[in-house]
Amino acid sequence: MPTIVIYNPLCGDRTAKTFFDEHVLPLFAKASTPISSIMNTERVGHAGELAQNELEKSGETLTIVLGAGDGTLHEIINHLSNAELKGARIGGPPTQIHLVLVPCGTANALYASLFPPKGGDSSSVEYKLQSVMSYLKGADPRLVPLTLAITTLSPPPAVASSVVVSTSIHASILHDSEALRATIPGTERFKVAAKQNGTKWYNSHVKLLPVASLRVVQLYDPDTKSFINHPDADDNDPWPVIDIDEYHAFGGYVRCNDRSAVFRSYHFDGYSRAREAFANKVWAILQGAYQDGAHVNLSYDDKGQITTEQTDNPYAVEYIRCGGWEWIPDDLDDDAHLVCCDGAISTIEKGGRAVCVAATPDKNAGFLVHV
Numbered sequence: 001m002p003t004i005v006i007y008n009p010l011c012g013d014r015t016a017k018t019f020f021d022e023h024v025l026p027l028f029a030k031a032s033t034p035i036s037s038i039m040n041t042e043r044v045g046h047a048g049e050l051a052q053n054e055l056e057k058s059g060e061t062l063t064i065v066l067g068a069g070d071g072t073l074h075e076i077i078n079h080l081s082n083a084e085l086k087g088a089r090i091g092g093p094p095t096q097i098h099l100v101l102v103p104c105g106t107a108n109a110l111y112a113s114l115f116p117p118k119g120g121d122s123s124s125v126e127y128k129l130q131s132v133m134s135y136l137k138g139a140d141p142r143l144v145p146l147t148l149a150i151t152t153l154s155p156p157p158a159v160a161s162s163v164v165v166s167t168s169i170h171a172s173i174l175h176d177s178e179a180l181r182a183t184i185p186g187t188e189r190f191k192v193a194a195k196q197n198g199t200k201w202y203n204s205h206v207k208l209l210p211v212a213s214l215r216v217v218q219l220y221d222p223d224t225k226s227f228i229n230h231p232d233a234d235d236n237d238p239w240p241v242i243d244i245d246e247y248h249a250f251g252g253y254v255r256c257n258d259r260s261a262v263f264r265s266y267h268f269d270g271y272s273r274a275r276e277a278f279a280n281k282v283w284a285i286l287q288g289a290y291q292d293g294a295h296v297n298l299s300y301d302d303k304g305q306i307t308t309e310q311t312d313n314p315y316a317v318e319y320i321r322c323g324g325w326e327w328i329p330d331d332l333d334d335d336a337h338l339v340c341c342d343g344a345i346s347t348i349e350k351g352g353r354a355v356c357v358a359a360t361p362d363k364n365a366g367f368l369v370h371v
């Protein structure tokens with residue numbers, strides 16, 4: 001089973017090569033685990049081409065030790081999902097690709113979701129080598145299949161994502177932060193972009209599609225800490241879609257590494273509709289996202305302030321489990337037309353929509369990560 005290394009020398013703080021030379025490659029040498037080639041990406045889109053070339057050399061399962069961020073993995077997944085494989089793969093069985101992730105990018109969201117940093121520290125060498133160590137253990141490997149979210153856009157193509165598909169605030173932040181990459185290489189650029197978008201709202205029409213296995217859309221209930229059937233679902237409809245005609249969103253995204261898509265939105269605050277005032281509350285809510293997802297339990301007190309106490313007032317966040325969603329932006333709202341797929345930004349054409357569905361991993365094909 002061939003094992004190759006691909007790293008992106010320009011991702012994150014540009015230390016991928018040094019990290020591999022000093023930490024990753026010596027571990028492989030010590031474990032006497034052979035690597036058939038070590039390659040660095042030379043341009044945008046190159047990682048997918050390198051992976052395809054290697055796949056076509058043999059019909060075996062390929063293991064890629066990937067030193068990069070989410071964007072490079074996204075390129076590999078999308079390149080291979082659309083490639084017509086030749087060489088040794090012609091007429092062969094479906095292909096499995098095993099990934100050993102070395103987080104060298106800026107945000108490394110997929111790695112962080114698979115290996116949540118303890119005490120917030122994601123910079124130690126030990127933290128970054130967890131997938132490598134799991135792979136080098138050898139016998140009885142622990143492999144997690146990646147659930148992909150497939151987003152069909154108008155105009156096409158369809159995009160496969162393994163981390164996040166978002167619209168609204170998240171897509172706007174990613175869009176604006178790209179322009180800051182050269183001047184602010186670290187995660188600080190996301191904060192600057194967030195400030196630029198802090199008071200924007202997005203107008204759209206949304207349809208939430210049921211989870212296939214449950215035939216229903218579900219809503220997280222902070223009181224019972226479990227998902228319940230969405231109260232707007234029509235019990236008599238065999239395939240109840242939740243249709244939200246006028247949707248004023250602050251944020252909406254799907255986390256892909258869940259069996260089903262998860263849609264989050266931030267409730268319109270009934271107490272202070274002034275956007276400036278509401279922005280502060282939103283940041284308080286978002287801080288909760290970094291405390292093990294505590295924001296899904298927040299609500300408003302009688303004065304309209306965010307509270308962790310249980311109240312009879314609306315919850316601050318709607319956390320929805322669905323099989324997919326359609327996002328149909330208001331024609332007059334340009335920013336509502338942005339869609340972010342693992343950091344790559346697309347723009348929905350006027351009159352168009354984005355349709356995102358979760359794809360259940362195939363037993364014999366797809367991408368699996370050593371954890």
Ligand SMILES: Nc1ncnc2c1ncn2[C@@H]1O[C@H](COP(=O)(O)OP(=O)(O)OP(=O)(O)O)[C@@H](O)[C@H]1O
Nearest residue numbers: 011012041042043044069070071072105106107108
């Ligand atoms: N040699 C190269 N020169 C220029 N761009 C490259 C090169 N190799 C890869 N890229 C591009 O760099 C982009 C960013 O890479 P990646 O997403 O892996 O790192 P990051 O943005 O720092 O991390 P994260 O996505 O975790 O925030 C990729 O989308 C890829 O197209």
